[in-house]
Amino acid sequence: MTDIRSIVVFGASGNIGAAIVPSLLSAGLSVTVATRPGSSASFSSGVKVATTDYSQESLTSLLQNIDAVVSVVGPQGYTSQHAIIDAATVSGVKYFIPSEFGLDYTDPRIFNILPLFKVKNEVLEHLKRKEKEGLSWTGIVTGLWLDWGLPFGMFDVDLNAHKATIWDGGNTKFRVANVRDIAEAVTSLVLNPQVRQQASNTIVHISSLETTQNEVLEAAEKATGAKFDVTHIESQTVWSDLQDKAARGDAGAIREVLTGSTVSKQIPSQIDEKADKWNALLLNGKKEETVEETVKRIVKGDGPQGKWVTQNSS
Ligand SMILES: NC(=O)c1ccc[n+]([C@@H]2O[C@H](COP(=O)([O-])OP(=O)(O)OC[C@H]3O[C@@H](n4cnc5c(N)ncnc54)[C@H](OP(=O)(O)O)[C@@H]3O)[C@@H](O)[C@H]2O)c1
Numbered sequence: 046m047t048d049i050r051s052i053v054v055f056g057a058s059g060n061i062g063a064a065i066v067p068s069l070l071s072a073g074l075s076v077t078v079a080t081r082p083g084s085s086a087s088f089s090s091g092v093k094v095a096t097t098d099y100s101q102e103s104l105t106s107l108l109q110n111i112d113a114v115v116s117v118v119g120p121q122g123y124t125s126q127h128a129i130i131d132a133a134t135v136s137g138v139k140y141f142i143p144s145e146f147g148l149d150y151t152d153p154r155i156f157n158i159l160p161l162f163k164v165k166n167e168v169l170e171h172l173k174r175k176e177k178e179g180l181s182w183t184g185i186v187t188g189l190w191l192d193w194g195l196p197f198g199m200f201d202v203d204l205n206a207h208k209a210t211i212w213d214g215g216n217t218k219f220r221v222a223n224v225r226d227i228a229e230a231v232t233s234l235v236l237n238p239q240v241r242q243q244a245s246n247t248i249v250h251i252s253s254l255e256t257t258q259n260e261v262l263e264a265a266e267k268a269t270g271a272k273f274d275v276t277h278i279e280s281q282t283v284w285s286d287l288q289d290k291a292a293r294g295d296a297g298a299i300r301e302v303l304t305g306s307t308v309s310k311q312i313p314s315q316i317d318e319k320a321d322k323w324n325a326l327l328l329n330g331k332k333e334e335t336v337e338e339t340v341k342r343i344v345k346g347d348g349p350q351g352k353w354v355t356q357n358s359s
Pocket residue numbers: 055056057058059060061062079080081084085086117118119120121122125144145146147148187188189190194
């Protein structure tokens with residue numbers, strides 16, 4: 046029996062929120078989504094919608110009689126989580142899942158590669174300070190999201206242009222997550238007090254599958270029926286320049302640093318066997334979708350981005 050019944054989701058209209066909210070609702074939980082005044086977000090029926098300007102007054106009122114908070118705010122909203130944490134503590138919320146869902150920057154090899162990790166880490170430090178006031182938390186590390194990110198070129202395999210940039214030979218193994226598994230992991234944590242206790246006040250790793258860039262490329266060629274135009278790069282020739290540009294806020298460089306830190310030999314395999322334990326507990330030990338199945342699903346239009354990929358005509 047779950048001890049958590051009422052949940053507020055912040056950032057619910059975003060990329061991962063759109064998968065988490067239906068998952069929580071289908072588990073029979075009472076879900077309120079918190080959105081900013083004037084936001085263009087729209088929500089399906091069955092969900093309660095509350096607007097908040099993120100002031101303490103508004104947040105404290107919103108979080109009365111709420112058991113748990115799931116924060117999936119996007120980058121511009123990361124710092125607003127400090128106000129949510131303060132209001133959650135005052136209001137007696139028991140459990141908080143912060144907007145993590147990415148790389149494990151608690152790994153020192155990752156922490157300095159992007160300034161945004163410092164901003165996210167300050168939120169974790171704030172949560173740690175609130176533990177003694179009765180708020181527990183779990184940060185979920187997922188690595189890059191394969192089915193969401195591939196259509197955006199996150200893996201340097203472009204499904205529409207049929208081009209790929211392969212880093213360091215393309216055989217570096219890495220783990221990634223698919224969006225519905227991330228949503229399932231969040232719901233499992235909320236529903237299961239025993240598992241939640243084990244995951245309390247720490248980072249957990251989950252992954253949907255392990256692959257390499259060459260496998261993603263092969264799956265992409267098979268699913269689209271196209272031969273891709275492939276360029277090879279060695280990470281050591283571009284890495285320090287990319288990091289400099291990313292530190293100055295260059296969006297393209299930030300994306301390439303995220304990709305390179307996953308697929309290249311610069312920082313191999315930061316999500317590893319640690320994910321096996323949490324996959325078993327949070328994804329109910331279900332059978333992995335293969336990279337081939339995932340890419341085929343994306344190309345068919347059954348990815349979180351919908352029909353983004355044009356079918357090959359060549
Ligand atoms: N590993 C990966 O590949 C990957 C990919 C994408 C994202 N992520 C991570 O997942 C988490 C959620 O990201 P996301 O892409 O789902 O979020 P998103 O779509 O960029 O934004 C989610 C929502 O945040 C809300 N928000 C609250 N305060 C805001 C502010 N000041 N400015 C702008 N929006 C604000 C907005 O909702 P309202 O308009 O309703 O207020 C927005 O719809 C983040 O921690 C992100 O780093 C990871």
